[in-house]
Amino acid sequence: MFPEQKLGYTYEEYKVTADWLLANTEHRPLIAIICGSGLGGLAEILKDQKVFSYSDIPNFPQSTVHGHAGRLVFGTLKGKSCVCMQGRFHLYEGYPIWKVTFPIRIFRLLGVETTIVTNAAGGLNEDYKVGDIMLIKDHLNMPGFAGNNPLVGPNDERFGLRFPCMSDAYDSDLRKLAKTVARDLGYSEFLKEGVYCVLGGPSFETIAECSMLKRLGADAVGMSTVHEVIVARHCGMRVFGLSLITNKAVMDYNSESKANHEEVLQTGRERASQLEKMISRLIEGIEPNNNNVC
Numbered sequence: 212m213f214p215e216q217k218l219g220y221t222y223e224e225y226k227v228t229a230d231w232l233l234a235n236t237e238h239r240p241l242i243a244i245i246c247g248s249g250l251g252g253l254a255e256i257l258k259d260q261k262v263f264s265y266s267d268i269p270n271f272p273q274s275t276v277h278g279h280a281g282r283l284v285f286g287t288l289k290g291k292s293c294v295c296m297q298g299r300f301h302l303y304e305g306y307p308i309w310k311v312t313f314p315i316r317i318f319r320l321l322g323v324e325t326t327i328v329t330n331a332a333g334g335l336n337e338d339y340k341v342g343d344i345m346l347i348k349d350h351l352n353m354p355g356f357a358g359n360n361p362l363v364g365p366n367d368e369r370f371g372l373r374f375p376c377m378s379d380a381y382d383s384d385l386r387k388l389a390k391t392v393a394r395d396l397g398y399s400e401f402l403k404e405g406v407y408c409v410l411g412g413p414s415f416e417t418i419a420e421c422s423m424l425k426r427l428g429a430d431a432v433g434m435s436t437v438h439e440v441i442v443a444r445h446c447g448m449r450v451f452g453l454s455l456i457t458n459k460a461v462m463d464y465n466s467e468s469k470a471n472h473e474e475v476l477q478t479g480r481e482r483a484s485q486l487e488k489m490i491s492r493l494i495e496g497i498e499p500n501n502n503n504v505c
């Protein structure tokens with residue numbers, strides 16, 4: 212009665228993309244970095260770059276959001292091979308969730324062991340200031356509550372288990388390392404640790420929504436990241452995540468401030484060099500995992 216709905220890519224479709232990339236670059240990355248809105252400059256930490264436009268990569272979705280360049284950058288940092296997404300995909304762009312997370316399985320097929328996810332987010336925790344960097348220790352998956360989870364559909368055991376655990380999604384050793392790095396760089400004053408909540412977007416939250424999310428235990432709110440993390444953990448990658456608090460979520464009916472994308476991008480520009488230093492030092496400290504599933 213209903214037309215068959217496509218629920219994801221086939222293993223062969225993922226392989227086509229991964230094999231194309233392997234044939235077109237000599238880099239064999241162990242670490243992937245996903246740049247949040249306005250944070251694409253993070254790719255500049257990579258040397259010996261080989262850059263692909265998303266439009267040139269078979270099967271790759273296209274970036275449609277200002278602040279997401281749509282380039283896949285391979286390169287090295289202190290001898291470590293990395294790949295960096297300058298531009299991620301969001302549900303609100305109209306992509307089904309399995310397209311949003313497509314690059315993660317490609318990274319796995321390239322041999323990536325550790326994924327670093329970054330995002331711009333609104334601060335709900337009243338101790339947070341604009342410009343704070345929040346290490347993500349856990350998440351609230353709002354689209355997931357309604358059944359929009361990237362693992363919906365037939366499970367491919369070649370990637371992972373039907374029912375993956377998410378209670379240890381954000382690697383505690385990498386968070387410890389990040390705290391040490393931040394302390395050494397003198398960044399502790401603006402380093403926080405908290406819970407990230409994903410919503411579908413693209414509208415920013417109402418005041419009532421912000422106060423509900425805060426009561427539910429969220430420290431920051433955004434429109435990305437969680438779907439990628441679920442897929443990365445499903446296929447056994449270690450995950451490190453951080454949110455740049457680009458704006459304070461509006462919680463007061465008398466407030467004049469209004470969330471807007473330009474402010475989000477501007478805060479990214481202001482914190483760019485510190486974020487680059489922090490991620491560089493973090494990557495320096497990441498030990499290879501010998502492709503062990505964790």
Ligand SMILES: O=P(O)(O)O[C@@H]1C[C@H](O)[C@@H](CO)O1
Nearest residue numbers: 247248330331434435472475
């Ligand atoms: O890709 P991220 O999550 O960093 O982008 C955030 C959420 C929206 O895409 C945009 C709103 O300004 O920034």
